[in-house]
Amino acid sequence: MVKNYRKTGFVVVLICLALVFGFYFFNLDYAKASPGTVEFGPEDVILDLTGLDTTTYVASGSKCDSLTISGTDLTVNGVWDGIPFLLKTAGHKVLEITPSAGTADFKFSSANVSDGYVNEWKETSSINVTHKVGVPTADNYIVKVNGAVLGAFPGPEINFTRAGTGVEETYTIHPPPCEYHNVYGWAWSDNIGWISFSCGNCDSDFDGNLDGGSCGSGSSADYGVDVDVFTGLFSGYAWSENIGWISFEPADVNVADCPDSPASCQAEIDLSTRVVSGWAKALVAAGGWDGWIKLRGLTNEAVPQEYGVSLNSTLPTSEFEGWAWGDVVVGWVSFNCINAKICSITDQVCITDGDCPGIETCENPTAARNACLLFSDYKVMTDVDFPPYIEPGSTNIQYEEYCNNSPIGQVGFEWTYQDDGDNQAQYKLQVATDSGFINKAIDCIIDQGGVLPGETGTSAVTVVSSPSDVCNDGELLGSRSLQINYTGPGTTYYWRVNVKAATGNLNWSGWQSGPTTFSTSSNPYPNPSFGWDPLSPPAEVEVTFTDTSTCYTGVANCKNDGDTLYQWDFDNDSVIDDVTKPDGTPITHTYLVAGPYTVRLYVTDTIDLILRTCYQEEPLTATLPLPEWKEIAPF
DSSP states (O other): OOOSOOOOHHHHHHHHHHHHHHHHHHOTTOSSBOOOOOOOOSOOOTTBOTTTTTOOOOOTTOOBSEEEEETTEEEEEEEOTTSOEEEEOSSSEEEEEEESSSOEEEEEEGGGEETTEEOEEEEEESSEEEEEEEOSSSOEEEEEETTEEEEEEESSEEEEEEEOOSSEEEEEEEOOOOOOOSEEEEEEETTTEEEESBGGGTOTTOSSBOOOGGGOSSBOOOOBEEEOTTTOBEEEEEEETTTEEEEOOHHHHSSTTOTTTTSOOOOEEOTTTOBEESEEEETTOOTTOOOEEESEEEOSSSSOOEEEEEEOTTSOTTBEEEEEEOHHHHOEEESBGGGGTOOOSSOEEESSGGGSOTTOOEEOOOSSOEEEOOOTTOBEEEOOOOOOEEOTTOOEEEEEEOSSSTTSEEEEEEEEEEOSSOOEEEEEEEEESSTTOOSEEEEEEEEEEEEOTTSEEEEEEEEESSOOSBOEEEEEOTTOBOEEEOOSTTOEEEEEEEEEESSSOOSOOOOEEOSSOEEOOSSOOOBOOEEEESSSOBTTSEEEEEEOOBOOSSOSBGGGOTTOEEEEETTSSSOOOBOOOTTOOOEEEEOSSOEEEEEEEEEEEEETTEEEEEEEEEEEEEBOOOOOOOOOOOO
């Protein structure tokens, strides 16, 4: 077997010929010869033929008619029918080709070698040929034949079959161009520098080539971080030129040594609060450093302070802001230049480090001065159109009104609608007698358009003794009612709401429950009402007020109930002017000055020692006094 010595092309050809001769001499039953074994170095890469002009890399057992090197080209002719011909590294297959029902020829040219990688070879075969190409990572790769894409193949090996045509075909294998990732931009660490969240940062046209400038030139790798619009879970990889890959992949973070074990360390964004939590991990970690980067937590201080990453509602909500913490190696990671108040696109002159604000340092000395490294308007962003959400803490009971809604009452709700720019179109309301919302009294979708982000959405339900056609099927309200059946005194109800946008992401938000419950009254509240005569009384003329109120104490006419209190305020100055007599005697009042007045009647009944007070107010206008007259004799 030929040793792994570096030979000239001439010596290699002699060795190959000698092997062929020996094989024929000792194995006359075989008609074809086998090249010898020459191994790759320790690198495990795609078709690495560095030193092609002096060394061939062919595994033992491969069968071919001949193997030649001409200048810097390697040519293999007559690869045997059904027997793999293998180019390899010491630990991995690089290229395996197996013809079916015939023979195949192929060659590599150093003209197609870049940085030690063969990116193209040419093949001639009149029969089917199966290929297997080893790749170093589990990325996808693209195979092209004569410039036409054959397909993208996942690692760690590419397998494909081509039917031969008997003419020379050109094969290329390369990683796909940079793909779109919905999280992108840059974060900054004082310790490790820039962290890129997408290959698109340096390959904005996604053609597989770096854009140049500070990004450099050459081929770009396909990497990036993504967030799931339905679950809020992160995945993928960010890149640091100083510590390598930083993973958000579930397989890398949900592991036995996860800091939150046995819980998941998966990074995620809460779709209702836009708060990010969980962990990322630097994969290069070793030697006592675990590589974990925490996206939300408490500082280790006497008075701990919360830190973390989130989408800021005061900015365009595509921008992340805040800090992550990666221990002593990574340190603090800033997701937005506003964290250190250094957002700028201009240069700044400095003499010492102290001249540079925030996390900037005084570097890049020139003959005249140094320059602050301004970090421009760096930020990590996403263009995911998340569903709308209800601002946490904004759900409240707006009112509980049991007056003027007899026979029982009405309860109003409110919340603050939020979205990246789309108006609210609908809300869904559920009211139930249990906190798990199993026994729902109301389950309904209601159209309510025109509520802008940051504005208040409202709803109301009526409590009645005999509700009709209640909306409790999870569908649109239509002509049905938002009514709750009054089932007795003191029934406790739970409520929650979610919202949907008019355009953009049309998914429903998460539920937001009311922080407080409400309970039905033990009895309907009184329903005050009254009239007066004359309707337009002149000033200085006595007005008679007649009570027509209704109570639900067992006595329909409230004034015949000795436990009911009547209080009159004839000019709405919050001073009680009179009370109705227990026997129902009408109340009179005289307005001394002409003008508009508001009359208010308070009615308070008592049931089970509970006071229930309601009022009714009506406008009344006192006209000018009647003219004085005196009878005079006609003559």
